[in-house]
Amino acid sequence: xRVGVVRFPGSCDDVDALLAxxxxxxxxxxWHKDRDLHGVDxxxxxxxxxxxxxxxxxxxxxxxPVMEEVVEFAAAGGLVLGICNGFQVLCEAGLLPGALLRNxxxxxxxxxxxxxxxxHDTPFTREAPDRxxxxxxxxxxxxxxxxxxxxVLRYATNxxxxxxxxxIAGVCNEAGNVFGLMPHPEHAVDPLTGSTDGLAIxxxxxxxVGDLVQA
Amino acid sequence: MAAAHRGLxxxxxxxxxxxxxxxxxxxxxxxxxxxxxALPALGFTGASQVHVGRVIELDVEDEAxxxxxxxxxxxxxxxxxxxxxxx
Numbered sequence: 608x609r610v611g612v613v614r615f616p617g618s619c620d621d622v623d624a625l626l627a628x629x630x631x632x633x634x635x636x637x638w639h640k641d642r643d644l645h646g647v648d649x650x651x652x653x654x655x656x657x658x659x660x661x662x663x664x665x666x667x668x669x670x671x672p673v674m675e676e677v678v679e680f681a682a683a684g685g686l687v688l689g690i691c692n693g694f695q696v697l698c699e700a701g702l703l704p705g706a707l708l709r710n711x712x713x714x715x716x717x718x719x720x721x722x723x724x725x726x727h728d729t730p731f732t733r734e735a736p737d738r739x740x741x742x743x744x745x746x747x748x749x750x751x752x753x754x755x756x757x758x759v760l761r762y763a764t765n766x767x768x769x770x771x772x773x774x775i776a777g778v779c780n781e782a783g784n785v786f787g788l789m790p791h792p793e794h795a796v797d798p799l800t801g802s803t804d805g806l807a808i809x810x811x812x813x814x815x816v817g818d819l820v821q822a
Numbered sequence: 823m824a825a826a827h828r829g830l831x832x833x834x835x836x837x838x839x840x841x842x843x844x845x846x847x848x849x850x851x852x853x854x855x856x857x858x859x860a861l862p863a864l865g866f867t868g869a870s871q872v873h874v875g876r877v878i879e880l881d882v883e884d885e886a887x888x889x890x891x892x893x894x895x896x897x898x899x900x901x902x903x904x905x906x907x908x909x
Binding site: 662663666670699705706708709710711712713749751753770 | 849850852853895900901
């Protein structure tokens with residue numbers, strides 16, 4: 608399995624995403640000007656501050672050449688994972704419903720949170736336990752949607768760090784092949800940093816891609 | 823003077839526009855609330871319904887494109903309302 612990680616100017620969690628994905632397969636760095644996904648099986652849009660987060664977080668990045676390819680890839684059923692800023696980009700690109708707003712506190716939050724996996728029937732959570740401990744770090748993480756959406760992760764009781772609607776921490780599209788979340792599974796793959804719960808997301812992707820290859 | 827100079831060089835008719843972007847009514851606006859709470863600390867009383875938005879000013883050759891520019895980039899219509907002003 609090969610996982611592609613997008614790098615925009617201003618991305619900063621791309622390297623951790625590559626290192627995390629390397630634990631389950633091969634990886635490929637996808638430059639924001641690429642018009643080719645190099646045949647990867649899954650794409651990660653990582654965290655950071657793409658294009659300086661000018662205008663709105665993710666608003667400019669959605670027009671990057673590589674995003675045109677990602678949109679096509681997603682439409683064809685390809686797995687796309689957006690983490691933090693990547694989640695914001697996927698919402699701006701219309702690949703996921705809703706939008707992310709400034710935290711209710713207006714403050715940057717950086718802490719370990721407990722998450723309830725409320726949908727295991729996705730390629731990203733099929734191997735995950737019911738509860739994950741994963742860090743968040745963001746200022747614009749308050750999820751908002753006027754429409755019902757397919758919720759995959761919720762902050763556990765009293766763990767909502769940003770005022771997110773209905774404690775929503777991660778959502779996927781109807782088909783389930785595009786998933787975005789504010790917490791950072793790629794920062795929770797090594798015991799050194801306190802939790803390896805994030806690996807469950809990457810192992811789920813590996814299991815899903817493995818099934819596709821066998822089918 | 824700078825504007826006149828630019829006009830001579832380009833010979834294009836441009837319109838100066840201002841786009842006012844506001845948080846949609848009903849969506850929590852913590853920034854507006856923070857400003858509203860700060861005003862009494864300076865002795866200003868009676869200010870309410872404070873909301874903080876964004877102003878974008880631009881020259882355009884074709885003003886008919888402005889609504890599309892707003893819908894597709896300048897504004898996220900899910901969370902923001904906008905108003906186009908001709909300057």
